[in-house]
Amino acid sequence: MAEYKRPTTEAEFNKNFKQKKPLMNDTEAYYEASRCLFCYDAPCIQACPTSIDIPLFIKQIHTDNVTGSSKTIFDSNWLGNACGIVCPTGVLCEGACVYNHQDVPPIQIGRLQNYATNKTIDAEKEIFKIGKSNGKKIAVIGAGPAGIACASEARVLGFEVDIFEAKEKPSGLTVYGIAPYKISNEEVLKEIDFLQKQLQFNIKYKTAITSKDQLQKIEADYDAIFLGVGLGKTKQLELDGEDKDGVVGAVEFIEELRMKHHEVKVSKKVVVIGGGNTAMDAASESARMGASKTVLAYRNSKEKMGAYGFEYDLAISSGVDSLFNVTPIAITGNGKVEGVKFAKTEMIEGKLQTNMDTTFIVPCDMVIKATGQAKQGEFYSLVDHLNIDKRTKVIVNPHTFQTSNPKYFAGGDAVNGGAEVVNAAFDGKMAAQGIHKWLNK
Amino acid sequence: MIDLSINFGGIKAPNPFWLASAPPTNSGYQIMKAFDAGWGGAVWKTLGVPVVNVSSRYGAVNYRNTRMMGFNNIELITDRPLADNLREIEEVKKYFPDHAVIASLMVETRAEWEQIIKDVENAGADGIELNFGCPHGMCERGMGSAVGQEPEVLKTIVGWVKEAANIPVITKLSPNISHITDPGLAAVQGGTDSISLINTIKSIVGIDLDSYAPYPIVDGKGSNGGYCGPAVKPIAMHMIKDLAQHPEISKVPISGIGGIETWRDVVEFILLGATSVQVCTAVMHYGFGIVREMEAGLRQFMEEKNYNTIYDFAGKALPNVTDWKHLNLKHKVVAEINADKCIGCELCYISCDDGAHQAIALSTDPTNRIPSIIEENCVGCNLCSLVCPVEDCITMEKRDDGTQNLTWHERTLNDDIPVTFDDDRAGGKGHFVPTPADALKHRR
Numbered sequence: 001m002a003e004y005k006r007p008t009t010e011a012e013f014n015k016n017f018k019q020k021k022p023l024m025n026d027t028e029a030y031y032e033a034s035r036c037l038f039c040y041d042a043p044c045i046q047a048c049p050t051s052i053d054i055p056l057f058i059k060q061i062h063t064d065n066v067t068g069s070s071k072t073i074f075d076s077n078w079l080g081n082a083c084g085i086v087c088p089t090g091v092l093c094e095g096a097c098v099y100n101h102q103d104v105p106p107i108q109i110g111r112l113q114n115y116a117t118n119k120t121i122d123a124e125k126e127i128f129k130i131g132k133s134n135g136k137k138i139a140v141i142g143a144g145p146a147g148i149a150c151a152s153e154a155r156v157l158g159f160e161v162d163i164f165e166a167k168e169k170p171s172g173l174t175v176y177g178i179a180p181y182k183i184s185n186e187e188v189l190k191e192i193d194f195l196q197k198q199l200q201f202n203i204k205y206k207t208a209i210t211s212k213d214q215l216q217k218i219e220a221d222y223d224a225i226f227l228g229v230g231l232g233k234t235k236q237l238e239l240d241g242e243d244k245d246g247v248v249g250a251v252e253f254i255e256e257l258r259m260k261h262h263e264v265k266v267s268k269k270v271v272v273i274g275g276g277n278t279a280m281d282a283a284s285e286s287a288r289m290g291a292s293k294t295v296l297a298y299r300n301s302k303e304k305m306g307a308y309g310f311e312y313d314l315a316i317s318s319g320v321d322s323l324f325n326v327t328p329i330a331i332t333g334n335g336k337v338e339g340v341k342f343a344k345t346e347m348i349e350g351k352l353q354t355n356m357d358t359t360f361i362v363p364c365d366m367v368i369k370a371t372g373q374a375k376q377g378e379f380y381s382l383v384d385h386l387n388i389d390k391r392t393k394v395i396v397n398p399h400t401f402q403t404s405n406p407k408y409f410a411g412g413d414a415v416n417g418g419a420e421v422v423n424a425a426f427d428g429k430m431a432a433q434g435i436h437k438w439l440n441k
Numbered sequence: 442m443i444d445l446s447i448n449f450g451g452i453k454a455p456n457p458f459w460l461a462s463a464p465p466t467n468s469g470y471q472i473m474k475a476f477d478a479g480w481g482g483a484v485w486k487t488l489g490v491p492v493v494n495v496s497s498r499y500g501a502v503n504y505r506n507t508r509m510m511g512f513n514n515i516e517l518i519t520d521r522p523l524a525d526n527l528r529e530i531e532e533v534k535k536y537f538p539d540h541a542v543i544a545s546l547m548v549e550t551r552a553e554w555e556q557i558i559k560d561v562e563n564a565g566a567d568g569i570e571l572n573f574g575c576p577h578g579m580c581e582r583g584m585g586s587a588v589g590q591e592p593e594v595l596k597t598i599v600g601w602v603k604e605a606a607n608i609p610v611i612t613k614l615s616p617n618i619s620h621i622t623d624p625g626l627a628a629v630q631g632g633t634d635s636i637s638l639i640n641t642i643k644s645i646v647g648i649d650l651d652s653y654a655p656y657p658i659v660d661g662k663g664s665n666g667g668y669c670g671p672a673v674k675p676i677a678m679h680m681i682k683d684l685a686q687h688p689e690i691s692k693v694p695i696s697g698i699g700g701i702e703t704w705r706d707v708v709e710f711i712l713l714g715a716t717s718v719q720v721c722t723a724v725m726h727y728g729f730g731i732v733r734e735m736e737a738g739l740r741q742f743m744e745e746k747n748y749n750t751i752y753d754f755a756g757k758a759l760p761n762v763t764d765w766k767h768l769n770l771k772h773k774v775v776a777e778i779n780a781d782k783c784i785g786c787e788l789c790y791i792s793c794d795d796g797a798h799q800a801i802a803l804s805t806d807p808t809n810r811i812p813s814i815i816e817e818n819c820v821g822c823n824l825c826s827l828v829c830p831v832e833d834c835i836t837m838e839k840r841d842d843g844t845q846n847l848t849w850h851e852r853t854l855n856d857d858i859p860v861t862f863d864d865d866r867a868g869g870k871g872h873f874v875p876t877p878a879d880a881l882k883h884r885r
Contacts, residue, residue, distance in 0.1 A: 034506035037830050040787035041803075043810065062505070098810075101784035102831060 003319035006266075006290025013262040016288040017180040020314075021085050024108075024115040033062035036107050039098055044109060047096035050077040050426045054093055054109055061116055070120035071127050073113055078149040079425040081121060081191040082174050084114030085183045087422050090310055118187075121194045128198040131158035136439055138432075139164065139222040143203050144172020145421045146412030147228030148192060149428030150435075151201040157436045161201040162222075166208035170196075172230055173413075174421050176255045179281040181288070185258060212382045219407065224435040227383075227394065227403070227410040228428060231373035231418055237273070241331035250274065250282040250370035257285055267366035270294045271340045272320075273328055274370030275305035280315045282368045287318040294320045295362055299327040299345055300352055323362070327354050331367060339363040376414060383408060393417045400434030401427055409435055443743050444750050445481070445736070449717045450635030450694045451609035452568040454541035456481035457707070457751055458732050461698050461719035462545035462570060462613075464516065465729070469529025473536060478729035479736055482541030484611075484637075484719060485530065487518035487572045488557060489547045489584075494520050500646040500656035500666060511673070512722045513646045513666030515657060517578045518547050523557070527564040534565035543611065547572040547584050554598065555605045568608050571599065571633075573624070574615035574640020576667045586640065589615030592627035599631025611696060614638040614680075616673075621680040625690040636684060637696035637719060639677045641667025670722040674700030678713055682762050685714025702731065704738020711751050712758035770852070771845035774821035774837040776800070776814050782834035785810030789825035789835060797824045799875055818873045 007013040024032065036058040044054040053072050060069035073080035089095070089110035097106030120127065138154050140147040143165035151161040169175050175188045196203070209215060218225060234249025236242065246267065257264050266289035272282050275298035286294045296315060298305055302324050305312060316322065326342040333339065344358040375392035387395045387404035394403055394410040401409045411427025413419065445456040459482035460466050460475055467486045475483055494516055502511030519526060533542055544561035546569055548554055558569060573595055575585030588595050595612070602610055612628035614621060616639040628636055643665050647656045655663035677699020684690045697715030701707060702723035710718050723731050739751075748754050778789070790812040793801040800818035804811065814825075826835040852858050859866040 031506045037786045037788060039785075040791035043785065098784040098786045 004288045004290055007262040007288075009262060013180075016290075017285075019085075019184070020181050021111050021114065023118055024111050029061055029112060029115045032108050032112055033058045035099075036062070037098065043096035043098060044093040044107075047092045048076075049092070049420070049422045050083075050429070052076040052080070052093075052113070054113075057116060058107065058109070058112055061112055066116050066119050067123075067125050067127060069116040070125070073117055074127065077422065077425050078152040078195060078429060079145050079171075079174070079191065079421055080113060081117035081194075082145070082171070082183060082188055083422045083425060084110045084112075084117060085187065086174065086178055087420060088308055088310075091308060092422070117191070121190055124194070124197075126198055128152075128156065128195070130199060131156045133160070134158035134439075136160070136223040137162070137221065138224050138226060138435060139218045140201075140226045140228060141209050141218075142166075142172065142228035142230060142412075142414075143170040143192075143205075144228050144230050144412060144424060145174055146230075146414075146424035146428035146431075147172070147226065148195065149425040150226045150228060150409075150411065150432045151428075152195050152199050153429045153432035154435065155199040155201055157432060159223075159432075159435075163201060163203040164207045164209050164218075165203055165205050168205050170203055170205075172228075172424075176258055177251060177278075178258075178421075179254070179285055180258055180261070181284075210379070210382075215382050223407075223439055225408050226428070226431050226435070227408060227414055228412050228424070229376045229379060229410075230413040232376050233374055234369050235372050235374045237328065237369055237371060239328055239331055241333065241337075244331055244333050244337045245335060246333075246337035246365055247331055247367045247369065250278045250368050251373055253282055253368050254278070254285065257289070264289065266291050267364070268292045269364040270366045270368060271362055271364040272296045272368045272370055273340070274298065274372075275300065275307060276370060276372070277307045277311050279370030280307045280311040282370045283320040284315040284318040286366075286368065287315070287320050291366075293364075294318075295364070296320050296322040297326050297328065297340070297342065297362070298322070298324050301325060301347070329354075329356075329359065332361060337365055337367055340367055373418065375417075391417060396431075397434070399430070400437060401431035402434050402438060406438065442749065443740055445739070447481070447717055447751065449541075449696065450568075450611065452482070452541050452543065452611075452635075453539070454481040454717070455539055456736065457711070457717040458735055459483060459541065459543075459696065459717055459719045460724060461721040462487050462543075462572065463721035463725070464514075465721060465724045467519065467521070469533045472529075472533050472542070475724075475729045475732075476533070476537045476540045479732040480540075480729065482543065482567075482717070484543040484545050484570050485526065485566075487545040487547045487575070488523055488526055488561065489518050490553075491522055492517040492520050492578070495659045497657040497659050500663075502646050502670075502672060509722065509726050510671050511644075511646060511668060512670035512725070513641065513644045513657075513668045515577050515659075515664050515666045518545075518572070518575070523560065527560055530561065530564040530566055534567075541567045543568040543570050545570040545572050545613070547575070547579060549582075549584060551601045554601050558602060558605045562606070562608055566608060568611060568634075569602065569606055570611040570613050570637060571602060572613055572640070573598075574613050574638075576615060576617050576641055576643045577665055586615040586617050586643075589613075589624055589640070590618055592623045595624050596627040596631040599628055599633050603632040609634040611635045611637050613640055613698075615640045616676060616680055616699075617643050621683050622687050622690060625684045625687065629690050629693055633693060635694045635696065636690070637698055637717075638684070639673070639680055639699045641669045642673055642676065644668030669700065671700040671702055674706060678709060681710065681715055682713045682759065685756055685759055686762070701735075702726075704735045704742065707735050707739055708742050708754075709758075711755050713762070714756040714759055716751060716755050764850075766850040766853070767848050769846045769848060771841055771847050773839070773841040775816050775819040775840055776821070776823075776825050777836050777838045778812060778814060778825075779834050779836070780811050782831050783811045784831055784834075786830060787812060788828045788830070792824050792828045797822050799873070801825060815873075820872070 004016045038055045042055045057069040057072040093109045094106040099106045137160040140163040143163045154161045170192045270286040270291045283296045325345045330341040339361040377392045385405040409431040411431045412424035462484040472483045498516040500513045501509045504510040544566040573589035579585035580587040612633040645655045694716045696717040697710035698719040790801045800815045801812045829835040
């Protein structure tokens with residue numbers, strides 16, 4: 001049974017997509033901050049991909065030094081505001097909180113972080129300083145979290161920075177690809193705006209870099225180039241009937257949802273294919289958009305899903321049904337989707353086998369493919385001497401983020417194959433430092 | 442059968458829970474409400490020539506998420522006409538004849554003392570409390586703590602009062618002195634029937650970082666206030682102990698005041714010799730209903746320990762409070778960490794390493810966050826067990842066999858104490874300390 005009514009207005013949309021981690025008020029933040037034990041060599045810091053000094057920023061919130069708290073956060077992570085909300089804190093900092101060993105709820109680190117940065121951003125506090133110009137220029141390709149972090153760090157180090165972005169808005173998947181109940185567009189964009197106002201990097205929107213000529217011009221104009229190009233469109237499943245009307249990629253579906261909210265039309269019966277976090281998001285979103293039935297279909301067992309347990313639970317609590325050990329073999333329908341034909345799978349001697357004898361059709365009028373994004377292989381072929389691994393990930397030096405072509409650095413999803421905003425933020429920052437070291441050799 | 446009633450130096454009350462002279466006892470309305478809630482007595486807000494108060498009167502020290510851990514005020518004695526107060530005393534006594542209504546008094550001249558004593562006696566007060574403690578405002582005019590700080594003056598006034606009064610007299614002392622026994626003894630020599638303490642401690646609770654004025658701020662300026670609340674309890678308990686152990690002063694009963702909020706506080710004060718307790722801040726914070734917790738807890742304690750009246754255990758801790766020189770130097774405890782309870786915050790490690798005796802080690806395995814005690818370095822100071830956020834995770838375990846007892850006093854008599862700067866008998870001689878340069882190994 002559907003839990004959600006189809007939203008027809010922005011207000012109804014916001015109700016269905018209520019923020020999972022709402023902004024804390026002053027009192028809540030004060031009380032929550034007071035619980036922090038200020039652990040020595042704190043496990044939360046160790047669990048943070050950007051090593052934010054969490055006990056310090058929490059203490060600073062508690063002592064009413066919210067600006068200082070934000071500085072502590074941004075010092076380690078240029079996207080501290082977004083990360084406070086969208087980080088899977090339960091498996092990172094909050095998962096490491098020592099209170100877990102006492103069966104006491106861990107400190108709500110993410111929400112505290114967002115509280116501090118949000119307050120500082122809203123107050124337009126000037127907390128960053130552009131470094132003394134070193135006369136050098138960096139081009140950043142992609143204004144996603146990796147690119148923004150690289151640009152911000154580079155500005156502090158005294159570089160001129162131009163970012164080339166294919167889309168109309170900055171921050172990449174943070175604004176285009178994250179479920180709307182995790183973060184609002186405004187929350188994402190105001191952080192970028194805050195950074196850009198103080199650090200003065202340029203972003204050239206709707207400027208996709210797609211040709212060798214463009215790249216050669218950039219190479220000539222800039223001292224170093226950072227590739228924060230992320231991943232591409234949803235991969236093709238190569239199924240019969242995949243081209244039918246109503247078959248969409250999860251990335252494209254979520255992007256449309258984020259931009260158009262309640263104006264997006266979701267069909268009555270939806271099948272979501274995949275077992276990762278994006279599949280969970282897409283399924284949950286479909287249910288929240290009023291689909292009367294949303295079925296999540298994954299080819300392996302529940303235990304083998306790549307998604308975090310809490311993401312699966314969230315989808316289920318939104319009214320999503322799930323099917324495990326099924327693999328799609330065709331999409332049926334006459335021009336328009338009418339169903340997905342599945343075959344059962346089973347694990348035989350450690351290998352997942354498809355049993356073509358047991359097939360069945362799940363009727364539906366929409367299919368969301370959440371089976372991974374294609375890599376930017378085509379783009380990489382434009383860069384000379386750029387080594388990529390067999391999964392089409394850019395190979396970098398893990399400390400400097402320099403690629404095999406010394407002028408190029410890379411980070412984020414392009415390098416890790418698809419991870420969290422916080423990982424991209426770390427990569428971008430480290431890459432800027434890598435560029436700085438390389439150019440000052 | 443538990444009987445909580447008391448006879449405190451001639452003042453009878455159904456229980457030892459009294460309201461201290463303060464804002465909660467400003468009016469008959471409040472006191473009747475308090476008696477109805479379960480309080481056994483109340484010391485009326487100090488009567489005298491009415492004052493004019495300022496607006497903005499209280500300041501607080503919050504600790505972490507605890508509000509009003511410390512509290513201060515710059516309010517003076519009653520600002521209501523005496524006649525109004527007297528009328529209300531009379532009315533309260535009509536409704537609650539068995540409850541203790543004590544009139545706190547503060548005036549200047551002998552004639553004033555004699556007059557006001559007569560007035561409160563006529564109104565039906567069960568006793569008088571002399572306010573020699575108020576450390577702000579009134580003392581500038583030679584009253585309150587100005588008296589409490591001059592034992593001779595105090596003694597003289599107690600003498601005047603005793604001569605004039607037909608009802609019992611409590612002398613309330615100020616903690617703003619070097620030795621509480623000086624005014625305590627003066628009060629007893631003046632003839633007081635009992636003593637109450639502590640009044641508030643001179644304090645500044647905070648400074649506003651924009652106006653640079655101390656809290657509470659009165660139009661850009663502030664004044665020292667009187668400090669009270671849970672923060673002052675240890676100071677109050679020490680002073681009560683000093684009086685209760687004094688051979689002369691201990692002849693009169695003591696009413697304990699200072700940060701009392703829970704049944705536990707009440708029991709501790711009684712164990713140190715108090716036979717009534719007075720409460721203000723806890724009521725100002727939570728209202729009169731707080732007495733329910735105190736009474737229930739006190740009864741529970743008495744039931745478990747088999748006491749019938751508070752006199753059965755009053756002063757029971759006093760023999761165990763001694764001078765440092767009489768403590769057993771042969772007693773030895775060391776910390777023990779319960780690995781099953783440890784949550785790995787490592788606060789014990791860092792507090793010991795930075796703040797004590799470098800007797801706790803971290804595991805060399807980075808995945809194991811449970812520290813271990815280096816027993817030979819542990820001096821048994823307790824710090825780790827105090828900082829540990831988990832109840833009973835770090836315990837102090839006895840290591841001596843209990844057969845030996847040797848005190849500093851005895852060693853002094855035996856001529857066996859360190860006397861030169863580099864004496865071999867120095868307690869810490871040979872005790873492990875890392876070399877100074879080891880400190881820099883922790884750099885990251």
